[in-house]
Amino acid sequence: MKKEESSERPDNTAFTQQRLPAWQPILSAGIVIPGFLIIGLAFIGIGIALFLTSQTIQVLERDYTGYEQDSPCFSCTSSSTKNCTCEITFSLDKPFTGPVFFYYGLTNYFQSFRKYGVSKDDNQLSGDTTYFKSPQDQCFPYQYDSNKKPIVPCGALPNSMFNDTFELFHVVNKTKKRVPLDGKGISWWTDYNIKYRNPSPVNGSLANAFEGTVKPINWPKPAYELDPTDPNNNGFMNQDFLVWMRRAALPQFRKLYRRITEGDYAAGLPAGDYSVTIHYNYPVLNFDGRKKVVFSNVSWMGGKNEFLGIAYLVVGSLCLVMSVVMLVVYAKFKFKEDS
């Protein structure tokens, strides 16, 4: 009987009695006003820094779609022309400090389509040759060609890889001086080194590993010939391919094309005239898209973006205003209390 009683008795611990020691903060004006003040000041500080930094970043954008009749690439827009080349020019009033990054940009292009996004075979792309013979179904309708031969890399995403190429020339005294473009390391390090793998070469040749497969329908060249200048930049390890494979989130995007880090231009582009020779291949007009080339440099906070700085400034000043408002309210409230 005694025993039963003691077992019935609840444990008298702080936890069971809901009396654990606790910190009991209250969002009262006394805490929040100084809090807002500090946040506001800090944000304004950060905002100014961001804004000023953003101002120092130079960006140069040129549309080369050829939509207007007078634009240099108009002639290339008709689908009949093959291997069309056009040229756009720009001039810099002041030097463009380096390192300069060279992007291509597309608008109204939905890399974020769901089916488009999954239309690739990760197993192929990690070099698994068993999937070279039978690509996965999500690649459909870019799985097999009309002869029932497997496409490698299969799917809509690789198939639609951007294939305009650019050459940049510095026009000095009417002579074009080629600006060296660095295409290495423009993709994610992990993509290049870990995630994507080429099939192991057969008889020392990457091309042999692709035996029995066909190139994607829209590609002019098979994957193992993407970069004839650099044998290590071919197959799935091609930097441009990797950049393309990382899908953009929004229908208006830029992707890195090259860096200008070498030779005379390592410190940036000096003022002067430049021309970009474009090998125009990629059709965008039929879905109302636009293409452009972008030159930009970066700072510690990345590319040019005034939004972040302005947002910080706005939020910071809002916090300050709020702290003042609250101070007024609080003072009034206090006053009322006391009376």
Added chain:
Amino acid sequence: MISFLSLYYPLPRSLFSQYTLPLSLACTGEESWVDSRTVYIGHKEPPPGTEAYIPQRFPDNRIVSSKYTFWNFIPKNLFEQFRRIANFYFLIIFLVQLIIDTPTSPMTSGLPLFFVITVTAIKQGYEDWISHKADNAINQCPVHAIQHGKVIRKQSQKLRVGDIVQVKENETFPCDLILLSSSREDGTCFVTTASLDGESSHKTYYAVQDTNAFNTAEEFDTLHSTIECEQPQPDLYKYVGRINIYLDRDEPIARPLGSENLLLRGATLKNTEFIYAVAIYTGMESKMALNYQSKSQKRSAVEKSMNAYLIVYLCILISKALINTVLKYVWQADTNRDEPWYNQKTENERQRHVLIRAFTDFLAYMVLFNYIIPVSMYVTVEMQKFLGSYFIQWDDDMFDEEIGERPLVNTSDLNEELGQVEYVFTDKTGTLTENNMELKECCVDGHVYVPHAICNGQVLPGAVGMDMDMIDSSPGVDGKEREELFFRALCLCHTVQVKEEETVDGIKRGIHQGKCTSSYISSSPDEVALVEGMQRLGFTYLRLKDSHMEILNREDEMERFELLEVLNFDSVRRRMSVIVRSSTGEHYMFCKGADSSIFPRVVSGKVEQVRARVEHNAVEGLRTLCVAYKKLSHVEYEDVCRLLNCAKLALQDRDKKLAEAYDVIEKDFILLGATAVEDRLQDKAADTIESLHKAGMKVWVLTGDKMETAAATCYASKLFHRSTQILELTTKRTEEQSLHDVLFDLSRTVLRQHGSMTRDTFSGFSGDFQDYGLIIDGATLSAILKPTQEGTRNGGNYKEIFLEICRNCSAVLCCRMAPLQKAQIVKMIKASKEHPITLAIGDGANDVSMILEAHVGIGIMGKEGRQAARNSDYAITKFKHLKKMLLVHGHYYYVRIAELVQYFFYKNVCFIFPQFLYQFFCGFSQQPLYDTAYLTLYNISFTSLPILLYSLMEQHINMDILKRDPSLYRDIAKNSHLRWPTFIYWTFLGLFDAMVFFFGAFFLFDNATFTSNGQLMATNTQMMFGNWTFGTLVFTVLVFTVTLKLALDTHYWTWINHFVIWGSLLFYVIFSLLWGGIIWPFLNYQRMYYVFMQMLSSGPAWLSIILLIIVSLLPDVLKKVLCRALWPTTTEKIQNADKLYKGHLSEFTPLSSLHAPPARKHEESQNSAHRRSDSSLPKKLMCTYWGGRRDYCTFSSFLQIGENPRFSGAAYAYSAPGPETSV
């Protein structure tokens, strides 16, 4: 849940707790003699020729309380689970995902669903396994049965109807048995039904007289006998049967069998060495098993609003999907958008009909957005309720030292409903009062006697025969005789048993002071009080022996009366009688009962004096009984016997016939006198009622007692104050005036007051305005509720007017209530137009109906057994614990679950709305914004624990303050935290936050800032972020924001809260690092690989995460601070004040001063002083009150006695004398 909780109790109770007793009083008249069964005792055929031997088939004695078997568990359990609408919804979503090509993998909804289903299945399986174990233990326990003249051991489940069973002392009956013989000579045995209905008192059962001689197994082998009885029915207290005994080859002897012969399965044999009995109802046909009934599920108000919100969200979900589907087809009107060259459709897709495509798209959107209805909310709510109920059970404040019981939570579904109570319906006896009876006085022909009072454990001498009303204290010789007759009557007219051991549960008192060798036990505490009182007046009831009652009179002489008949008490007759034969051979019939049932049956005696005294005592709040007697001549006695036997032998309508017989027999009495038994108020009952009043609850007392007694208790318990104007709606009044007029009169009165109240709303209960108390009795109530013939004109009207009156009364007393009427009142209030939340509290079987009817039923584990406790949702030990239950636990759980529900919807809006917005930027292609892992784990692991722990730990105000300041309860009244404005605020906050997350990330991405310059990771120079980084950024901000939002709402940070909140965030980061850090071999895509790390390596990402989190939280913080400063609720004021006093507020300041006019401060301190003085007074002192004369014209409270300066002692000196002390 019931049996899950009952794990922690000893085994038998866990089984029996599932068996509920029927409302024995409520279902009178439903009895029907469907058909009968014939039981052949010992499976022996009756002698040939007497009757055809038709062996009937009966079920075996296996008890099955489990729901599933090993084989059907999975299908049956799944079926049960998918009957829940939410589970079914998620199943449909899952199936849709399996069938059509959907944006997210079926895993994302399948996994959480699987998790939920598995957890529930494991829980239910475990519960069922426990009941299997319990069943097996019971089914396999050995019993002793007689076979071929030998006692053999058998498994209990193998018992069959007709088996003769031997049961030894302290064994439990294995099935329903008819008692054939007992080791006691008189053929009785004692039984306790503690495990059945919790009554630990010993009840006497009787063996069939003609078989009592059979005492060994061999003898029983020769018994030829059959039993005819009704088929099993669930009423525990009803049994009708007949035994035919074939002793010789003669005609069989037929004997009636009644419930006094029927030993119920589950009861335990006591005080009897062994018995032999025959099994008549076995297994699932035993009365206990038939009483298995699952209680109807009560749903809380919170759950109802939760469901309403769910419907809103379902509409949002569907409209989102519809909007997107429509927009998709509008947008796609241009083929180049629909099918740009880089994303060609298959031939199959092109040919599909546009409607089918649209429908598939619609389903796909549904799947994509389905997370807005969180599958985990149900699990979290259920876990919160289940775990939360432990805090109620663990509460040391509600632990009762005396009986060693802690609160019992029978259903945890209603925790938050405790915080929403608007009407409290309380029983009086045993709930407001202690049900600890003591004979205060008796009145014989108008002379008043007070028994020895016990004061501080000592008997005060010389109080015998003290006369208060008559100046000459010695009644004449005739008076002396009457006096002794009266005492004898009380010694004989009862069903009290004498227990000759020391340790008995329940009611026990030593007969001989000091020796404590024996004690009285009875199912009615009044009877014990009377017998004990008689002992103190000199007449001691010794024992019942060989159907002779032995009493010791004042001269210590033994008097023996043969007990001939007992006409048991029932609540309809409200009286009981015995017929005895004195040693001189005279027959006496004694009757005691309620005054209303005795006075009409009295032909002589000093009726007027006694009636006056009874009324006086009733006004004092004492329970009165009248005693009458008559002498029966031998002939009369024969008549009575015949009448009774005739009724007892009836197989059909036995009860009705008995009642008729009783009615005929119990009349023409001579009134002897009356008794008054005091039932003390429970500890802190008044304080509790006052607190409930202050908390804005309306307290109704429902009692079967008479009006005066009940009214006195109401004054004592501060339900009525001296300033309360009492409105009476009683038979007395309706006799003078028509009910119609009375009702209109009263409603005019209260409505006049109502007008003045609106002028004076701020004063609340402390104001000077008249507050009203209503007294109504059962007869009037039924008249009001009865639909009248001209119903169209008046019928509904009465009810409306009555409700209108009640609404304006601060307290209502309903007296003379039948149990069913109690439930009717609760039902009526429940159905009134505000649909208030009701709570019923009671301790007895007569309260069960109202406990079951009310939204929250609370049982008190009291002296009248455990029926109420078992049928209740919560059981407590004392009425005073109701205060903490409602004001603290109820308040907490309401606030907690309200936040839980709102927060759950909020966080899912935050979660899914960006995904909706993203559709505009992915060509409405149902591209998910977040990775599968994030979609799956968001609700079940990243954001689940903080809110669960919040909803268990949160204390927005200190417990002590909640208890001290009941008016805080009004802050949460009427489901205030879950009203539509609050819900809309939360939803809009969610929408705002979602916009901030999405467009914040959008603008940053739009301008391609999200490029790292490679300073963090040297090998990376300049990368572009893709769509998964976009989603991850939004998701990171999302997880941090919703968790920090909860952190902002947390007022009570224990280490657990710190642990789960910061732990969850840390877990998210670690998980993301891990998820993106490894090439997972089992996945066929590696889209998240290094995404999180790359994001973190970008400075702007950090900056924007911080910015977006702050911006999302800003408006809520602002709203909180401004509301707190400008329009503070009472709760917030108290919080501020508490902060100011560094948490010691409860100790120093009178809280009321913080939010009430200064006048109340005085009252408050006064009340606390009263409380102090009350508690400092030993209750025993009250006996001395009788030493003095006092007027009784005014209703006065027992507590006034305590406030009498003579007894108040030092403690009282501190308090200023309030108005109530000046009596």
